[in-house]
Amino acid sequence: MNAHYDGGMPRRSPEDRSPSQVDVARAAGVSAQTVSRVISGQSNVRPETARRVMTAVDAVGYRLHAAAASLASGRTRTLGVILVSSDRYSTSAILLGVESVAAESRYTVTTASVPHHSTPASFIEAFERLERQGCEGIVILAPVGYLAEALGTRTERTPTVGHRQADSMGIDALVDQRAIARAATEHLLELGHRSVWHVSGDDFWQESKARREEWEAVLREHGATPPPVLPGDWSPESGYRAGRTLAAIPDATAVFVSSDEMAFGVIRALHEAGRIVPDEVSVVSVDDIALAAYAAPALTTVGQPFEKVGRAAATRVIDMIEKREPSPVEPLHPQLIVRASTARPPAPST
Amino acid sequence: MNAHYDGGMPRRSPEDRSPSQVDVARAAGVSAQTVSRVISGQSNVRPETARRVMTAVDAVGYRLHAAAASLASGRTRTLGVILVSSDRYSTSAILLGVESVAAESRYTVTTASVPHHSTPASFIEAFERLERQGCEGIVILAPVGYLAEALGTRTERTPTVGHRQADSMGIDALVDQRAIARAATEHLLELGHRSVWHVSGDDFWQESKARREEWEAVLREHGATPPPVLPGDWSPESGYRAGRTLAAIPDATAVFVSSDEMAFGVIRALHEAGRIVPDEVSVVSVDDIALAAYAAPALTTVGQPFEKVGRAAATRVIDMIEKREPSPVEPLHPQLIVRASTARPPAPST
């Protein structure tokens, strides 16, 4: 760690400075303020003048000095993204969505990764780092359950959006996690399974809880008693452990697994125990990662429109920052993709 | 797209301003400049004074105003990262590495994603966007072959790491891609296979080419003629297509696949064609993603230390920015992980 970040650098000499609005102004024969107005797209400028300024901008090769603009205006036009650096796939797709909206609105995106298995402290650290860096809004791609609580009033200072559900805690829901659980569970029930087991995600994550609750609710609606939850943590390993447990339960004919990656583990455990998927046990998971179609058997899974989620999240924070009415957002529906890991339950062997 | 990004915002009134170095100075009974010196860790300050200042910093809740510092010093302390938004999942691990080094050196990281299948133009666009935003250095997590060429002299203005530059600067050079190909190919040869086929990555990527060349070289060293390359693009789908081709070739008993994700596709195609992995065909791939151990069969693969790659890349750009001697970098060795997708070749069926 560099305790001292800078020994000081000499000021650049005036000649090699990059052109400023003053230079543009001179070239265009207007005042610097008018240049500023043209650059920031204000309206009270004659089109003819604006054109002259833009020509001068090109001529002298002017580029807005972000720091100066920020200092003068008190705005940084920066969005922060907190992402969990894990092997989970959704992240980069969401980030792409966030960035493209940000770029359209002339915002910059800075990121703060937290390691895969993180404590509340690392999220707080990341959040504060982004705040320190002057982010005007923050998108959290890891709405861990305790997050709203851990972050406390920080989210009041800085508009914050999470891409998944955090019930009314200021981090808004974008994709309906309950709909995911419902689609998955009902699919299995409709195939004729009497009950559905569940391998949950890390309890840490809010969405994990939402899915579990909805899975329970759906089972109850259909008159089934939810079996105990098999706890997972999103990793394939945890899926494998859950799968071993499950394999030992002859009655179990269907599982709803909270992520594709865990489903890989579950299926392997089942396979090793000699239980055939989907003939003996059906598996539905969530995410539709690229590999889902290449599992053996190919996974039936509930997909989420990740890039759109990112776009929606960014749109929302920007609305909050600029205190606008929330823009209409196209609904983000999860989608069940039926492949080969689900089937009708086996005929009772009696 | 918001053509006009700002209608103008009123200046904040003096009361709700966050504390500045002047406020700290007042509280500590020193000059603002001394506060600045303490904050930026310069040496000519009595320890006692520094302590008083730090106490005052805490007391008034001071935080450095990045934009102001940037304007005054002419430095932004910002690193840009260009990343290809794909399901490939090395990305987030590398990003984490970059960020942690950046944070240690008090740099900020901003990202520019480009879509999965991108033209040179989108890279240039991303690069220029980062330059416009004032990044002092750029890390490109997409060692695309043509990139050095496409970027041209831009990389002279802004220190850049990540593509081949003088053959020693690139990400691809941070981890020896040839060593990866060698480890994989020799492993198969040592098992007794006469020849090894190859499913390549996207030709677009520099590392893809390096691996292919080394695979050829190793085969030649062992007196084998390299069979034609089966072209892939990193996606599981492309692996599947290559796998179908491969399945139709009875002689083929071993493949080196340039990514785990493609290996999933290859194995599925082989399986569908009734060719058993590893009994009839051995498969080695690259990356060691979390799911590699949960493929059926578990993948033998060559792992890369992604996070360390990120750390090394960031360390290097920062060295370049600050015109220091390159810091010593711990060597980044790929590692062969033998699991269940490789075996001795089948006995000749004659």
Place this chain on the structure above:
DNA sequence: CGCAAGTATGTTTGCGATAACATTACCGTG
């Protein structure tokens, strides 16, 4: 025609930090 209400532009000031320069305090030495 005269005056209010805009519209387009210019002038001045301030954002918060730091580089450059100025000053003071303190040291050892011939």
Place this chain on the structure above:
DNA sequence: CACGGTAATGTTATCGCAAACATACTTGCG
């Protein structure tokens, strides 16, 4: 003990831009 040198601190100018305020120059309407 006067002198030069260095370490610690203070003073001033400046970075590039946009807000606030000031000034021309339009337009519309009674």
